[in-house]
Amino acid sequence: MEHISLEKETKSPDIAFSKASSLRGVVSSGNLEVLIEIKELGGKCRFEIDTAADGFGKTWKAVIDDFMERRKPGNLLVSINDYAASPDVVGLRLDQAYEDLKGGE
Amino acid sequence: MIKDRKKSKERKLAAALELTDGKKIVKTDSITGLLEAVLHSGDKLCLEGDNQKQADFLSRSLLTLDPEKVNGLHLLISTIGLPEQLDLFDMGLAQKIDLAYAGPQGHRLAQMLHDNRIQVGNIHTYNELYSRYFMDLRPDVCLLCGVEADREGNLYMNGSVEDSPAIAEATAFGQGIVIAQVNKIVDKARRVDIPGDWVDFVVEAPSEFRMEPLFTRDPAQITETMILMGMMTMKGIYAKYLPRTLNHGVGFNTAAIELMLPTYGEELGLRGKALTNWVLNPHPTMIPAIEEGWVESIIPPGSELGMEKYVEANPNIFPVGADGSLRSNRAFAQLGGHYGCDLFIGASLQIDVLGNSSTVTAERITGFGGAPNFGCDAGGRRHISDAWLKAGEEYSRGGLPRGRKLVVQIVESFQQGMQETFVEKLDAVTLAEKGLFKLAPIMIYGEDVSHIVTEEGIANLLLCRTMEEREQAVRGVAGYTQAGLKRDREKVEELRQRGIIQRPEDLGIKKLHATRDLLSARSIKDLVKWSGGLYNPPSRFRNW
Numbered sequence: 001m002e003h004i005s006l007e008k009e010t011k012s013p014d015i016a017f018s019k020a021s022s023l024r025g026v027v028s029s030g031n032l033e034v035l036i037e038i039k040e041l042g043g044k045c046r047f048e049i050d051t052a053a054d055g056f057g058k059t060w061k062a063v064i065d066d067f068m069e070r071r072k073p074g075n076l077l078v079s080i081n082d083y084a085a086s087p088d089v090v091g092l093r094l095d096q097a098y099e100d101l102k103g104g105e
Numbered sequence: 106m107i108k109d110r111k112k113s114k115e116r117k118l119a120a121a122l123e124l125t126d127g128k129k130i131v132k133t134d135s136i137t138g139l140l141e142a143v144l145h146s147g148d149k150l151c152l153e154g155d156n157q158k159q160a161d162f163l164s165r166s167l168l169t170l171d172p173e174k175v176n177g178l179h180l181l182i183s184t185i186g187l188p189e190q191l192d193l194f195d196m197g198l199a200q201k202i203d204l205a206y207a208g209p210q211g212h213r214l215a216q217m218l219h220d221n222r223i224q225v226g227n228i229h230t231y232n233e234l235y236s237r238y239f240m241d242l243r244p245d246v247c248l249l250c251g252v253e254a255d256r257e258g259n260l261y262m263n264g265s266v267e268d269s270p271a272i273a274e275a276t277a278f279g280q281g282i283v284i285a286q287v288n289k290i291v292d293k294a295r296r297v298d299i300p301g302d303w304v305d306f307v308v309e310a311p312s313e314f315r316m317e318p319l320f321t322r323d324p325a326q327i328t329e330t331m332i333l334m335g336m337m338t339m340k341g342i343y344a345k346y347l348p349r350t351l352n353h354g355v356g357f358n359t360a361a362i363e364l365m366l367p368t369y370g371e372e373l374g375l376r377g378k379a380l381t382n383w384v385l386n387p388h389p390t391m392i393p394a395i396e397e398g399w400v401e402s403i404i405p406p407g408s409e410l411g412m413e414k415y416v417e418a419n420p421n422i423f424p425v426g427a428d429g430s431l432r433s434n435r436a437f438a439q440l441g442g443h444y445g446c447d448l449f450i451g452a453s454l455q456i457d458v459l460g461n462s463s464t465v466t467a468e469r470i471t472g473f474g475g476a477p478n479f480g481c482d483a484g485g486r487r488h489i490s491d492a493w494l495k496a497g498e499e500y501s502r503g504g505l506p507r508g509r510k511l512v513v514q515i516v517e518s519f520q521q522g523m524q525e526t527f528v529e530k531l532d533a534v535t536l537a538e539k540g541l542f543k544l545a546p547i548m549i550y551g552e553d554v555s556h557i558v559t560e561e562g563i564a565n566l567l568l569c570r571t572m573e574e575r576e577q578a579v580r581g582v583a584g585y586t587q588a589g590l591k592r593d594r595e596k597v598e599e600l601r602q603r604g605i606i607q608r609p610e611d612l613g614i615k616k617l618h619a620t621r622d623l624l625s626a627r628s629i630k631d632l633v634k635w636s637g638g639l640y641n642p643p644s645r646f647r648n649w
Binding site for chain 2: 091095
């Protein structure tokens with residue numbers, strides 16, 4: 001088990017959401033659970049990651065950076081429970097939860 | 106001196122005569138004697154190990170031969186499916202092998218090759234190997250398997266005709282000996298798949314020949330990543346080029362697409378406009394699309410266990426004989442895959458940054474099967490279709506107008522166990538450099554690939570103008586693999602602006618919609634329901 005905390009910021013972030021929170025995925029082998037909640041973080045996003053696979057810090061950072069670049073969000077608390085999901089599944093779940101938070105846009 | 110094949114055959118037939126009923130039938134327990142009579146040391150022996158059916162009784166019987174008497178055999182086999190087929194080498198009966206595919210025995214073959222315990226002539230594609238049976242690899246003896254034989258030697262094979270016509274014709278007309286194991290000897294064969302006058306000996310096997318359900322993919326195992334890749338393929342490639350003739354690989358990625366035809370495909374308005382004529386084994390995951398009227402025809406290289414009744418109920422789609430059962434034919438289906446298809450889509454184990462792919466790793470040599478014939482732009486194709494012309498336009502870019510097959514690789518950037526699909530250098534190339542192969546066994550060359558689809562997006566390689574662009578296009582969809590992380594982000598963004606790389610958002614695809622709700626069947630049981638109860642899945646797929 002490894003815990004990774006990341007704080008990310010993007011210029012003029014998008015903070016308009018139509019839901020307070022969204023949960024996607026399940027904790028099962030090769031999968032993960034992503035919970036995104038709206039939270040006043042001064043425009044930043046915080047990622048709290050619990051992962052069963054140690055030593056992938058660099059990959060997590062790359063996946064989160066891409067998510068931030070793709071969506072440019074702010075004021076989000078993202079909690080992740082990972083059971084060795086591959087990076088593509090992580091990206092998919094983040095985007096799914098985010099799209100849900102935006103009201104399916 | 107050139108061998109007198111005719112005289113050799115006559116001598117062998119004479120030596121075996123006393124084991125027959127006076128004509129062609131040999132008793133089951135006389136099989137060793139028969140094989141001893143007709144097999145000479147150094148003979149080329151073609152053994153029917155097909156993709157699905159295996160002449161298992163004859164394979165086992167070969168192991169009863171005395172390697173002091175018979176040795177140095179040169180085995181010709183399209184698929185090594187059984188351990189006994191490699192035991193022949195460990196026992197000293199056989200020395201050299203020419204093959205097309207070694208799926209289930211791939212690990213052992215790799216080990217034997219590393220240890221120098223087997224000599225591999227070549228690893229072929231199916232059609233290459235079949236054609237060489239008529240040329241420089243003429244079998245001295247072939248061992249077939251069928252369902253029924255009559256006393257004249259006429260063979261009936263039900264749906265799994267597969268390689269038999271090619272093997273039997275090459276051997277019979279090349280002055281070789283044709284032996285068939287059959288499940289049952291009958292008075293009149295249900296249908297004649299191989300005419301009796303091509304067949305020298307028939308033996309009833311103690312049990313039915315072995316078949317593997319290779320093409321059954323349980324919808325329950327389809328993930329949302331596969332669904333997302335399927336949506337991108339359908340919207341970004343199928344809806345754009347509208348290929349009418351196509352082949353799908355056997356993986357879960359393409360099974361997902363098959364199950365999404367009646368849902369997402371319908372939404373895209375593709376029914377009747379594209380995807381009408383297929384080269385495909387009878388995939389159970391095609392049942393919903395067939396039921397919804399998507400499919401005009403399917404020519405199968407083989408059969409699929411459990412699909413017999415469903416196929417027989419659909420003679421307008423599948424090649425069904427006057428007797429009511431399927432006749433597959435791998436040689437013609439492979440030719441269809443090579444020349445007849447506007448599109449091929451399949452997966453691979455490794456893809457390098459120029460798009461070359463291989464399934465060979467240091468631990469496993471699977472061979473090629475039909476993939477290189479399906480997965481290449483057939484240079485000899487001359488007939489025209491809209492999809493072929495449209496792809497050709499992108500490819501020729503103002504030069505001499507050409508047509509072009511769409512060759513799509515659909516892969517997740519990581520395989521199971523976090524193995525990276527995208528690599529700087531293929532294992533196949535490393536193994537060739539170490540001297541294991543004279544030429545790196547590449548399954549599909551990068552220059553033949555038109556598109557790569559991953560969870561990250563689609564790379565259109567037809568539109569790349571330079572090798573540098575191609576490399577960045579591949580890296581640009583290679584996800585978080587090392588090869589993907591090494592992308593030039595600016596260049597990739599430029600390729601995206603030019604439509605060479607398309608992300609889901611560029612295609613107007615919401616990831617939120619990539620859920621299992623898009624699967625027309627979510628379990629094997631759903632497939633049974635779609636088939637009106639005609640599909641009868643093998644027990645290993647029944648969990649209700």
